[in-house]
Amino acid sequence: KAGVTQTPRYLIKTRGQQVTLSCSPISGHRSVSWYQQTPGQGLQFLFEYFSETQRNKGNFPGRFSGRQFSNSRSEMNVSTLELGDSALYLCASSLGRVINEQFFGPGTRLTVL
Amino acid sequence: SQELEQSPQSLIVQEGKNLTINCTSSKTLYGLYWYKQKYGEGLIFLMMLQKGGEEKSHEKITAKLDEKKQQSSLHITASQPSHAGIYLCGADRGRETSGSRLTFGEGTQLTVNP
Numbered sequence: 001k002a003g004v005t006q007t008p009r010y011l012i013k014t015r016g017q018q019v020t021l022s023c024s025p026i027s028g029h030r031s032v033s034w035y036q037q038t039p040g041q042g043l044q045f046l047f048e049y050f051s052e053t054q055r056n057k058g059n060f061p062g063r064f065s066g067r068q069f070s071n072s073r074s075e076m077n078v079s080t081l082e083l084g085d086s087a088l089y090l091c092a093s094s095l096g097r098v099i100n101e102q103f104f105g106p107g108t109r110l111t112v113l
Numbered sequence: 114s115q116e117l118e119q120s121p122q123s124l125i126v127q128e129g130k131n132l133t134i135n136c137t138s139s140k141t142l143y144g145l146y147w148y149k150q151k152y153g154e155g156l157i158f159l160m161m162l163q164k165g166g167e168e169k170s171h172e173k174i175t176a177k178l179d180e181k182k183q184q185s186s187l188h189i190t191a192s193q194p195s196h197a198g199i200y201l202c203g204a205d206r207g208r209e210t211s212g213s214r215l216t217f218g219e220g221t222q223l224t225v226n227p
Binding site (some may be wrong): 004006033035042043045048056058088090092100101102103104105106107109 | 155157
């Protein structure tokens with residue numbers, strides 16, 4: 001089976017712009033979660049989508065949003081980018097049960113200038 | 114304070130030595146995950162533990178879950194340079210919110226000197 005894929009792998013944007021990141025889960029997985037990783041804050045949960053519905057949300061401002069399509073692929077959008085949004089954005093794929101194995105993609109490195 | 118405390122924060126060992134990394138939770142553990150990360154890359158799934166007393170092994174890596182102590186340990190036997198990286202433990206808080214959301218420790222940076 002192919003693993004979790006994320007595109008693009010690297011992205012450079014300027015403050016005020018918006019960005020869309022994409023995540024394709026493992027075939028058959030219905031849950032996609034997004035995480036932000038920074039040196040100062042570590043890995044922090046953004047949100048989780050399951051069957052096209054947001055099932056969980058972390059403590060991030062409304063500039064961070066996401067969606068999931070019927071084929072379980074997910075996108076994450078950040079509007080009005082700030083310097084502090086520079087981070088590695090990781091998505092995780094799972095079957096969607098309460099406790100189950102979570103597999104991560106390689107991440108998208110976002111740099112905001 | 115962190116929900117998940119990992120110790121030590123960093124570890125330097127000589128190739129061939131055994132080592133242990135600990136992860137302690139301030140909340141009840143339902144699912145405990147161990148991942149390995151190379152700097153700037155994605156997380157590689159190592160193991161998931163669900164039940165108290167559960168122990169899993171993969172190659173030279175063994176993880177145990179002590180539910181009473183709300184603690185997990187990751188043990189590497191006869192370490193190799195390929196074991197180097199950042200080891201992260203994660204706890205699933207999904208039962209509290211329905212669905213999945215992992216909370217992670219700060220990680221343990223492992224260096225294995227040849």
